[in-house]
Amino acid sequence: MPFGLKNAGATYQRLMNKVFKTLIRRNMEMYVDDMLVKSLKKSQHISDLEQCFHLLRYYNIRLNPTKCAFGVTSEKILGFMVTHRGIKANxxxxxxxxxxxxxxxxxxxxxxxxxxxxxxxxxxxxxxxxxxxxxxxxxxxxxxxxxxxxxxxxxx
Known part of the structure; x- marks a missing residue:
């Protein structure tokens, strides 16, 4: 997608919402280029990641490995702390x-x-x-x- 277009961000967000429609709010949250695969149980997390990776591969979407973190129990995302207990203020x-x-x-x-x-x-x-x-x-x-x-x- 070319840089500088006014609606590029909204277009990208719509595309990501469409690609990950089956996962969003169930075991994935997404905002622009931030993706979070979440699981209630550790045993389920690998399966949730596999679903996400399958869609990434199918639509030929690439991730930047230096910006990826796996198996994190809490993380600051979009100014909030996401933990196994839920979303908290930073x-x-x-x-x-x-x-x-x-x-x-x-x-x-x-x-x-x-x-x-x-x-x-x-x-x-x-x-x-x-x-x-x-x-x-x-x-x-x-x-x-x-x-x-x-x-x-x-x-x-």
């Missing part, structure tokens, strides 16, 4: 979020909102809890930036 990214100082301008509120959104999967009722941050962002677009007491309370 501790380093949580530390960055905890060490943040309160935002002083709209750009910093945008960063905070982005980080919270990235972790929304792990935060119960995050939409309601962090609503004040999104309100500050919305209001600041039409007038000046104002960090409220409610925002500070939720931030802490």
């Amino acid at each position: 501790p380093k990214k949580i530390k960055v979020l905890r060490d943040m100082v309160p935002p002083k301008n709209i750009k910093e509120v945008q960063k905070l909102n982005g980080r919270i959104t990235a972790f929304s999967h792990f935060l119960a009722r995050s939409g309601n809890k962090y609503l004040p941050f999104f309100k500050v962002f919305r209001v600041a677009r039409n007038s000046r930036f104002q960090w409220t007491d409610e925002c500070q309370e939720v931030f802490e």
Whole structure:
């Protein structure tokens, strides 16, 4: 596929979804060029890998051996920790979020909102809890930036 095409990424993703349709969400997860073959039991993992390799061979898709890891019990993938217990937030990214100082301008509120959104999967009722941050962002677009007491309370 030629580089520089606007829709190249989406086209590639559709192709990969079609190729691995039978495996995705069952024993494989995929995002662009990141593939993860997962198994609940060690004894099943070889069979799951064989299914993946069969499709790779059938469609003549090549992997970069230097970027492959096999038999890993936990790994950082797309900013999350994937373990035998499931998907968890990356501790380093949580530390960055905890060490943040309160935002002083709209750009910093945008960063905070982005980080919270990235972790929304792990935060119960995050939409309601962090609503004040999104309100500050919305209001600041039409007038000046104002960090409220409610925002500070939720931030802490």
